[in-house]
Amino acid sequence: MxxxxxxxxxxxxxxxxxxxxxxxxxxxxxxxxxxxxxxxxxxxxxxxxxxxxxxxxxxxxxxxxxxxxxxxxxxxxxxxxxxxxxxxxxxxxxxxxxxxxxxxxxxxxxxxxxxxxxxxxxxxxxTWEAAAGVYTSAETAARALDLLKVGAGETLLVHGAAGSVGGLVIQFAVAAGARVVGTASEANHDYLRELGAIPVVYGDGVFDRVREAAPEGVNAVLDAVGGAVAGSVELLGGPERVVSIVAPAEAESAGARFTGAGDGEDRTEQAHAQTLALHAAGTxxxxxxxxxxxxxxxxxxxxxxxxxxxxxxxxxx
Ligand SMILES: NC(=O)c1ccc[n+]([C@@H]2O[C@H](COP(=O)([O-])OP(=O)(O)OC[C@H]3O[C@@H](n4cnc5c(N)ncnc54)[C@H](OP(=O)(O)O)[C@@H]3O)[C@@H](O)[C@H]2O)c1
CATH class of the missing domain: 3.90.180.10 (Medium-chain alcohol dehydrogenases, catalytic domain)
Structure with missing residues (x-):
């Protein structure tokens, strides 16, 4: 029809x-x-x-x-x-x-x-509002976590953790048993704690604060802001597990990976499944x-x- x-x-x-x-x-x-x-x-x-x-x-x-x-x-x-x-x-x-x-x-x-x-x-x-706004962030979060291969017991650093993508990255990673350190302004720190992440203020000295918040070390980094790729590669000692969703040139020059929607890495099915599982669990x-x-x-x-x-x-x- x-x-x-x-x-x-x-x-x-x-x-x-x-x-x-x-x-x-x-x-x-x-x-x-x-x-x-x-x-x-x-x-x-x-x-x-x-x-x-x-x-x-x-x-x-x-x-x-x-x-x-x-x-x-x-x-x-x-x-x-x-x-x-x-x-x-x-x-x-x-x-x-x-x-x-x-x-x-x-x-x-x-x-x-x-x-x-x-x-x-x-x-x-x-709600209609939540349903309307979840997909893009959830697909991006599922794609990034998959590319980073974040597993249970590992520590993930998220730059831009209070954003819509960051919020779902935290929720999916915590549900998978990972620890998350997230950068955000002070005003969003209680929100990050609510999601299960350890908040860290961004800006000068951010990597020192991250080291302090994660004395066990960081295994993978997601950049959802830009400006932090080179520092993240240095933190990890290599670019293999650093992914940016905002800074293709920066990622390229640091040897890290950029992922964008439509680049053949679509995770729609996975995103829906993970979103609906969290919703069913009431979290x-x-x-x-x-x-x-x-x-x-x-x-x-x-x-x-x-x-x-x-x-x-x-x-x-
Ligand atoms: N490549 C892809 O596939 C893809 C897909 C979706 C989105 N994106 C991109 O990813 C970015 C985030 O999207 P979004 O929907 O999550 O945006 P959003 O909901 O508008 O959130 C932006 C967040 O960035 C935070 N922020 C700003 N400056 C920061 C800094 N220097 N350090 C740490 N956090 C900072 C803000 O937190 P405070 O209020 O605490 O400052 C805010 O919560 C956008 O640029 C978007 O275009 C890319």
Missing amino acids: SDPTAHTDVPADARSIVFSSYGEPEELRLTETPVPQPGPGQVLLRVRAAGVNPVDWKIRAGLLKDFFSVPLPHVPGLEGAGVVVALGEGVTARSVGDEVFGPITGAYAEYALADADRLAAKPADL LNLPIRATFPLAEAAEAHRLSAQGHGRGKIVLLP
Whole structure:
């Protein structure tokens, strides 16, 4: 079935956020656009909540256009949660009415498309906001931990531990039996302790503080901030178990690894499984920093670009 209007009261046009040229947050305009039709393997979702990620404002600002270009005009948003309202050809694993979350194309919209087999069923007691904002961070966390091969009894250092990715890295690593030392500003130290990590203030002298916090030594390092790759390689005595998710050039010059979404290392299935296991155990901790109506997407981008604080920013279309 590829005609969404055949199912429910799906309109022909609906509201999306669109930018037509790279630039400031004001480029994000609320626009009435045709509701897309699901192709083979896709579903059409009525988006209930969309996660806002730092990569969204970096794309909008044109910072990534040399290696991650998007066709313009473009509807931003890579993740969210919603209700299935139409099925593309060949989709059997999902039904109209299913509540789902995961990767979504153009999620800053009332209606958007997703690959049916990359979505997870949303537990009824997981909020729309948390479900919308967990996928990208969880997939990144699962991918990084897998590449770092962090095992039980090992100590992991996370630079940028209070961010959305860092929070899930800590939770997944602790669940796997690892110890985690995380860097964050003082304001986020209680939060890191709540997640089971040992907090350390970042800035000058950070590696001395890490050595003090982990006298047993550090086995692996995840960089989710930048500026700390060379120091981390020195701390470990080699680059093999240092991964950056933000600084490709820095990683390359230190002989360490950079990983980016879409580089063939996708861990979607693993991320969903680990997220849902923590949720079922009642321990999943997903703070929401702020929610905005769709029309205030520019405000959401300004907040994300500040680069500090904790918790996911979410749009409610
Ligand atoms: N390569 C990939 O696949 C991939 C995937 C997802 C995200 N990313 C990137 O990873 C980064 C983190 O994403 P996110 O969603 O976690 O961001 P976020 O939720 O906005 O968090 C940013 C965090 O960085 C912390 N921070 C800022 N400066 C710091 C410093 N010098 N040292 C330590 N922590 C510092 C802040 O903590 P304080 O408030 O305590 O300062 C804040 O909690 C972004 O640059 C994003 O684009 C990459």
